[in-house]
Amino acid sequence: MTTKRILTGIRPTGPLHLGHYVGALKQWIELQDEYECFFLIADMQALTTHVDQPQLIEEAVRDVMLDWISVGLDPKRANVYFVLQSAILELTELTAYLSMLMPFTRLGHNPTIRAEAKRLEDDGKSVSAGFKIYPVSQAADILLFTPYPRGEGDELLVPVGEDQIPHLDDTNYLAEKFNKLYGDTLLACTPKVGNVGRLPGIDENPEKKENSGEEDSAEEGKKTKKMSKSAGNALFLKDDPARVRKLVAKMFTDKDKIYKGDPGHPDKCPVYMYHYAFNDDLASLRIRDLHCKIGTLGCVECKRDLAELLNNFLNPFRARRAQAEVEAPLGEYLARGTEKAREIGQKTMTAVRTAMHLDYPTVFNR
Numbered sequence: 001m002t003t004k005r006i007l008t009g010i011r012p013t014g015p016l017h018l019g020h021y022v023g024a025l026k027q028w029i030e031l032q033d034e035y036e037c038f039f040l041i042a043d044m045q046a047l048t049t050h051v052d053q054p055q056l057i058e059e060a061v062r063d064v065m066l067d068w069i070s071v072g073l074d075p076k077r078a079n080v081y082f083v084l085q086s087a088i089l090e091l092t093e094l095t096a097y098l099s100m101l102m103p104f105t106r107l108g109h110n111p112t113i114r115a116e117a118k119r120l121e122d123d124g125k126s127v128s129a130g131f132k133i134y135p136v137s138q139a140a141d142i143l144l145f146t147p148y149p150r151g152e153g154d155e156l157l158v159p160v161g162e163d164q165i166p167h168l169d170d171t172n173y174l175a176e177k178f179n180k181l182y183g184d185t186l187l188a189c190t191p192k193v194g195n196v197g198r199l200p201g202i203d204e205n206p207e208k209k210e211n212s213g214e215e216d217s218a219e220e221g222k223k224t225k226k227m228s229k230s231a232g233n234a235l236f237l238k239d240d241p242a243r244v245r246k247l248v249a250k251m252f253t254d255k256d257k258i259y260k261g262d263p264g265h266p267d268k269c270p271v272y273m274y275h276y277a278f279n280d281d282l283a284s285l286r287i288r289d290l291h292c293k294i295g296t297l298g299c300v301e302c303k304r305d306l307a308e309l310l311n312n313f314l315n316p317f318r319a320r321r322a323q324a325e326v327e328a329p330l331g332e333y334l335a336r337g338t339e340k341a342r343e344i345g346q347k348t349m350t351a352v353r354t355a356m357h358l359d360y361p362t363v364f365n366r
């Protein structure tokens with residue numbers, strides 16, 4: 001039997017935004033048709049940065065589930081599960097074992113960890129041991145879902161935003177090392193990054209490329225400040241139309257286009273990047289590009305169009321969210337996902353313990 005499985009997740013630290021949608025959620029939705037899907041709410045990982053705010057995490061678990069349902073993830077499908085990380089004890093156990101295989105120095109080389117640690121320190125927060133080893137816990141999140149029994153052509157796909165790639169490299173490093181030491185037990189994952197990996201924040205200022213503080217570390221030199229809740233430059237999936245209009249109106253455009261008639265440079269304009277990310281109609285994009293360049297389209301109008309585009313885009317999400325807020329049995333979804341994940345996790349852990357010669361008392365009877 002061949003298993004095609006997805007494991008991916010998000011840290012519940014607040015409501016999700018358009019950057020999450022473009023970087024990750026969009027591809028998750030499409031993959032639901034083909035794969036057995038485990039969508040993990042990584043509340044343990046949220047503790048790495050928010051250990052002092054348990055209520056915030058609790059609220060965010062709910063928000064994340066509603067956001068997921070709003071964009072079209074569907075836990076009513078038999079093949080789709082929402083899983084709460086802290087409820088899967090097998091994850092904690094696998095994290096402990098894998099941590100023995102992870103050289104401490106390698107953790108220091110992970111560029112995403114380095115950038116996030118710097119941000120924590122800049123905010124006056126301490127970098128905990130738990131934070132430092134979270135790539136190991138993320139590896140456990142993924143490798144626990146190794147299919148058992150293993151079949152020819154099994155796949156463990158991890159669709160993520162591009163900032164997660166260093167963690168997936170660590171995951172496969174650990175899988176390979178484990179298998180080499182103890183025999184083939186864990187299935188290496190297949191990373192998958194979408195087309196538009198990243199949206200700039202709505203405060204992106206093309207004039208001040210060094211305005212950062214949150215440079216994208218995965219791609220050194222290209223100093224776009226990505227959309228993030230902590231940077232306060234996000235458009236949330238649950239935002240109402242008025243907030244979208246207000247924030248889009250404040251966005252920067254091409255710095256060399258001061259008056260409507262000035263020739264614009266769409267390739268240097270954050271507003272155009274949004275049009276590009278959210279408008280599937282290539283012909284209309286080309287016309288916009290042209291009118292901007294020849295000066296027949298001004299930035300004010302172009303931003304008004306963008307707000308409308310985004311609001312039209314978000315409307316179905318808003319409707320689904322409103323309905324889910326009233327009637328979705330969120331607790332039941334989590335209970336079902338958790339039960340299934342533990343069932344899978346127990347099989348994996350039996351194999352892991354056997355491979356590591358930790359399966360006492362069986363060891364004595366060999």
Ligand code: TRP
Nearest residue numbers: 007008009010011042045138141
């Ligand atoms: N690191 C991810 C984030 O910050 C969340 C996450 C936890 C994850 N475990 C995972 C993503 C496993 C993919 C696979 O959002």
